[in-house]
Amino acid sequence: MTARLSKPPARRARTPAAKAPPTPSPPIGSIPLSAGRREHPLLGLGLWALGRWTPTDEARTKATIGRAYERGFRWFDTAEVYGSGRSERILGDVLLRAAGGAPDAFVTTKVSWEHLRPAQVRASLINSLERLGRTSVDLYLIHAPDAKVPLAQTLPALEALWKEGRIGALGVSNFGVEELEEVARHLAEAKIAVNQVRYNLFDRDDAEPVREYCRSHQILIEAYSPLARGLLHGRYLDTEKPTPEFKRFIQRQAETDPLPDILVRARALRDLAKEAGVPLGSIALHWLRRNGAAPIVGASRPEQVDGNLAAWSIRPDDSVLDRADAIARGDRA
Numbered sequence: 001m002t003a004r005l006s007k008p009p010a011r012r013a014r015t016p017a018a019k020a021p022p023t024p025s026p027p028i029g030s031i032p033l034s035a036g037r038r039e040h041p042l043l044g045l046g047l048w049a050l051g052r053w054t055p056t057d058e059a060r061t062k063a064t065i066g067r068a069y070e071r072g073f074r075w076f077d078t079a080e081v082y083g084s085g086r087s088e089r090i091l092g093d094v095l096l097r098a099a100g101g102a103p104d105a106f107v108t109t110k111v112s113w114e115h116l117r118p119a120q121v122r123a124s125l126i127n128s129l130e131r132l133g134r135t136s137v138d139l140y141l142i143h144a145p146d147a148k149v150p151l152a153q154t155l156p157a158l159e160a161l162w163k164e165g166r167i168g169a170l171g172v173s174n175f176g177v178e179e180l181e182e183v184a185r186h187l188a189e190a191k192i193a194v195n196q197v198r199y200n201l202f203d204r205d206d207a208e209p210v211r212e213y214c215r216s217h218q219i220l221i222e223a224y225s226p227l228a229r230g231l232l233h234g235r236y237l238d239t240e241k242p243t244p245e246f247k248r249f250i251q252r253q254a255e256t257d258p259l260p261d262i263l264v265r266a267r268a269l270r271d272l273a274k275e276a277g278v279p280l281g282s283i284a285l286h287w288l289r290r291n292g293a294a295p296i297v298g299a300s301r302p303e304q305v306d307g308n309l310a311a312w313s314i315r316p317d318d319s320v321l322d323r324a325d326a327i328a329r330g331d332r333a
């Protein structure tokens with residue numbers, strides 16, 4: 001008896017603990033596109049970082065996209081060149097498994113600058129749709145112009161796909177003013193709704209004429225690299241050493257190394273964020289938003305999605321954004 005009694009009572013099968021619901025996030029918000037069939041979310045998740053992967057990266061990437069959808073991201077930005085199609089395939093996979101197949105996702109993809117001849121444009125879109133598991137995309141961008149292929153050839157092909165309903169809205173990326181003017185000459189009914197460009201507190205002045213053109217033609221600026229690859233979340237400001245990739249990103253075509261000066265300004269921005277009691281990322285994202293742009297953040301792990309949403313959920317005062325603007329420009333005042 002004792003032996004039996006000393007035996008721990010058989011444990012009743014426990015009902016598995018209900019999965020904790022994801023922390024609700026404030027809505028991201030959206031705006032109408034001047035030439036689009038659906039509203040455009042104001043903050044997106046970019047899926048370029050998938051290009052550098054290993055199988056571990058792939059699992060982490062799926063978790064990252066899943067977390068983003070669960071927490072309210074709806075706009076996902078990919079391209080046929082990202083990971084040679086793997087980015088689109090993974091996105092398609094994750095969205096298919098999300099609640100109800102994620103019909104509310106706003107999916108952007110891009111035709112490569114190497115595929116701008118009419119037959120290539122059509123084949124590229126069909127292949128992208130196949131990888132994404134969709135019958136249409138919400139936004140289709142020319143990833144970058146190619147001087148060898150006249151836009152007069154590419155645009156009618158894109159417009160035909162738009163008329164067939166396979167594309168919700170047309171856009172471009174990395175286009176300058178002359179190219180935007182050229183685009184407008186070759187579209188009959190469709191209009192360019194978006195220009196996606198590199199834009200953040202440190203990358204701004206040289207592209208102001210393009211943004212001015214876009215503002216005056218109701219073309220939404222989508223801002224890529226809005227966090228300057230994590231610098232505007234506070235990366236590389238203390239012990240983390242800048243990677244060679246990050247150094248190349250900062251250097252661009254500059255003749256002298258701009259990094260030391262940018263780090264000084266980024267530290268001053270961090271001090272400002274601390275003083276204002278907001279995350280540095282909030283300043284980076286809402287400075288763009290105030291300038292009319294919709295940022296596409298990158299994230300290579302779920303925690304970064306959470307960090308980016310936390311940053312988005314706090315809008316710093318205009319006076320803080322004004323001071324950030326001056327600090328990033330290099331004003332010492």
Ligand SMILES: NC(=O)c1ccc[n+]([C@@H]2O[C@H](COP(=O)([O-])OP(=O)(O)OC[C@H]3O[C@@H](n4cnc5c(N)ncnc54)[C@H](OP(=O)(O)O)[C@@H]3O)[C@@H](O)[C@H]2O)c1
Nearest residue numbers: 046047048224225226227228229230233297298300304307
């Ligand atoms: N149209 C074009 O030509 C073009 C060009 C570039 C990008 N894009 C698009 O824009 C998207 C975003 O570009 P991007 O990756 O340069 O943007 P970004 O948002 O400036 O940088 C993203 C990187 O910052 C770091 N990061 C993000 N959230 C963080 C957080 N909460 N805390 C700390 N670090 C954080 C991560 O670096 P680690 O991964 O190193 O941790 C992440 O990969 C791309 O994915 C792509 O969709 C388009």
